Amino acid sequence: MKTDIEIAQSSTGLPITQVAEKLGLGSSEIEQYGDNKAKLKLPIKGKIGDHKLILVTSINPTPAGEGKSTVTVGLGDALNRIGKKTAVALREPSLGPVMGMKGGATGGGMAQVIPMEDINLHFTGDMHALTEAHNTLAALIDNHLQQGNDLNIDPRTIEWNRVLDINDRALRNVVIGLGGRTSGVPRETSFDITVASELMAVLCLSTDLMDLKVRVNKILLGYTYDKKPITVADLKVGGAITLLLKDAIKPNLVQTMEHTPAIIHGGPFANIAHGCNSILATQAALKLANYAVTEAGFGADLGAEKFLDIKTPKLGKTPNAIVIVATIRALKYNAGIKLADLGTENLAALEQGSINLQRHVQNMKQYNVPVIVAINRFSSDTDAEVSALKQIVETKFGVEAYDTTVWANGGAGATELAEAVVKACDTETEFRPLYSETDTLETEMTQIVTKIYGGRKVELSTKAKNQLRRFKERGWDKLPICMAKTQYSFTDDAKKLGAPSDFSIHVREFVPKLGAGFIVALTGKILTMPGLPKKPAALNMDIDKTGKITGLF
Template identity: 75%
Template sequence: MNDIEISQAATAAPITEIADQLGLSADQIEPYGAVKAKIKLPVAGEVGDSKLILVTSINPTPAGEGKSTVTVGLGDALKRRGKKVAIALREPSLGPVMGMKGGATGGGYAQVIPMEDINLHFTGDMHALTEAHDTLSALIDNHIQQGNELNIDPRQVTWKRVIDINDRALRQTVIGLGGRTSGVPRQDGFDITVASELMAILCLSKDLGDLKERIKRIVIGYTYDKEPVTVADLKVAGAITLLLKDAIKPNLVQTLEHTPAIIHGGPFANIAHGCNSVLATQTALKLADYAVTEGGFGADLGGEKFMDIKTPVLGKTPNAVVVVATVRALKYNGGVDKKSLETENLAALAAGSVNLKRHVQSMKRYGVPVLVAVNRFTTDTDAEIDQLLAYIKDELGVPAFDTTVWANGGGGALDLADAVVEATQQPSDFVPLYAPDDDLVTKMTKIVQDIYGGRDVELEPKAKRQLKTFVKHGWDKLPVCMAKTQYSLSDNAKQLGAPTDFTIHVREFVPKLGAGFIVALTGNVLTMPGLPKHPAALNMDIDADGTITGLF
């Protein structure tokens, strides 16, 4: 059976039973039907000695490599070992669901359910974020139309609109056409919802009050005198916040093995900070002894951003890091074409394994115990698995495990779970990558050299001009969120393996003061993806009985 058929054949436990596992009473949740719920805030309790496990990965192939599947399987395995565990994941975006990558609920027998609901509209969080974001856009243009008391320069409005689907035709737009009653004409554009600053703010807010204060700090553009204009200046922070009053509450669902899963927030890791919400992770830590969470894409993106952007807000550092690797992705990094990844190729596997080495080294840099989970695909040969496990043991010196969670659920990661428990008992001395008072260029250089393995950072003219503005306004010491291709350690998607001596090119900065960081757009990365020639949507259907097919 494929993923959706496995999900549809499963019998879900009532969400009240899942809540009960975590010690949540019926009046602490808001059911969305029988098998989904919102968790009411605040959730009482302290993190205490609860263990935090971060799951990250190597650079993927364009098809993805099952990091969420391993995260779910590891959580199920810990539960099988008698541990009180909660999984914390991101919410899927319709962009990749309808496009190329597919959903984000795991796969095979290591899934969160109901997968159709989670991958489609779930509890409406994505829609609330989209509407809140675009409400702010409408209020900005209305302010300009109705006299422009704040002296906003229409040419310097930086707040784009958003939609939660890949739509390249909306990257650059012109609005306000149609005469005096239709607004002031200006250039605009759309980002995908998961790249929105509101998404980042939602995922980094500690409560409703913090959410509103962060929204106040959003810079929407500049005046004719080149001074920043914020949401506080527009006096609409309350209106935007109230549209997110339910979206800020974490969502509770379950795995196929009835392990509690908290799914909340969904920023992409290549163009945003790539981590589920602080509230979701804190809730998992408060209610369980082991919280298993993930950082999107590879350790160079979601892993680094978890450590340097999320951890300071969370107030808790990981007790262990699991790096997911696959034979197919390493062969891809070793030069094998995507269409030939199912053919045994030990030489390519050896050549591409340097990519895993770089990611293991970068995570060890933080002073946290690191393990490797080899996510086995059905086309992997025993010779390939044996070679990779030997390389990890002999060359990298970290524990490695052949995991079969897609086929066997939690039973395919029991050895990994045992090692993770042991690793979380080890002393760790977390060392941040950079100091808070380092300037932006210093922070980016440390990321490039210590995480990517590169040499330097080069700012293009626009980025240099912006940096001068940031210094003027005191923004140059904020954390940096690198927007970079997920397929390479460099900013060139075709530069695979573990390149060295390369330069990261920053073409533009985006100040996100509400989120509390500066986004650095590198290479040709886009904040509005496009659909592939054969989008996944072409394979999807629903029959008269409401049964969905083709959703993965």
């Protein structure tokens, strides 16, 4: 059986100019990065109008795999197959998981975006531009301390650390400024992964270059000795940081293996950030096609909630349909079945594990958007299991479920799902957010924990309680909340699978992201700099003398 990278390498893509033409764009409206990649020039022409937006999400991820991106790509191809002008909007992969646990992140099998190797590696340099901009700002802060500290910044309160686009646990806690008077002011700091940088969130939530600069200037850097907040605007370097992102803000255009236009831009993780591709990318897909298929990171409790409560108010468009991806293997895993036994038919375990899917279906229904379940079929799934899951979903959960085989068959494996999505998009509904713009952070967290996670309450550390009090004094207490939580469970304990209830979510501290316009709540043991596994995916990768890459996925 061919690997994903072998399948992608055997695919012949169209010249990127022809892909742009599918969207009504001429050569003067794109900036080519070779023959198969381009950036969209801003502003992007067109109006969203009554074009349809489909959000693809999933159950909680497991080692058995869910295939959310694969179904997103396959659904986009299927919609084009049935005559609907469609574009796909996805996030950019981070080198952290690419070199770490997951390998590639461009879909799979016959439902991939290409050029797969480029997208998974350096692509058009957006991640590097963000890393450079973030660390330039960090260097400017430390230089300000070294050169006299005119702003009276208390080094112990600096919130802006450094970033790297790779998993590196050794950099979670570091000391800088060692080496004497000419080497800076010694202080403790840390590294995050680039996708956790506030600049990533700022880039993804900005509507144009000037909005980006406004947001950059609002970024909180730390506090003075008398507890006054210090922002980028106080440091007077907002323009310099913004210019480093002048190209990164432009969405990237590639294609699927079936030549569906794919706009890939921005890559915040949903477990430690807001988990959605850029507003500009989603708006571009909506403006340039009649149907836009997009995805949000990890399960619906994280990515979809943040898409609906953080991104949607700024997007100017609410989803017309939500597709929840599930696999039979992953549901059996939620019932406690071992990985080695997931290929064996087990209807009882399937029904037991389906409670995880049920919770996600109920959660998405709360937003008053039509919900459909996509069963991403594996070769080991039996007809009896697929039939049983469809019956459970349709009779117990009250939504339709469709068997999809996009990994094996590309868009042809999701035409039935595509027809259902079109029908759902024509349903008249009124979007219902989980909380209002006037709600406090405490109310927002309680709504998420009780209505999305299925928990009982939020428990705050002493530090978090003190922070909330100061946020209220500064007028930050009604910003949206971005929960940083494990992706593997509804709880803040990664080992609690299924659909737990009657639990508390523990918030240890908050991180104000004033440029992004939200407050991050760090829960449980969540980390903003992942580590590499014992056997990283990088061990399987190689390149030969012709430049051919192997082992990426």
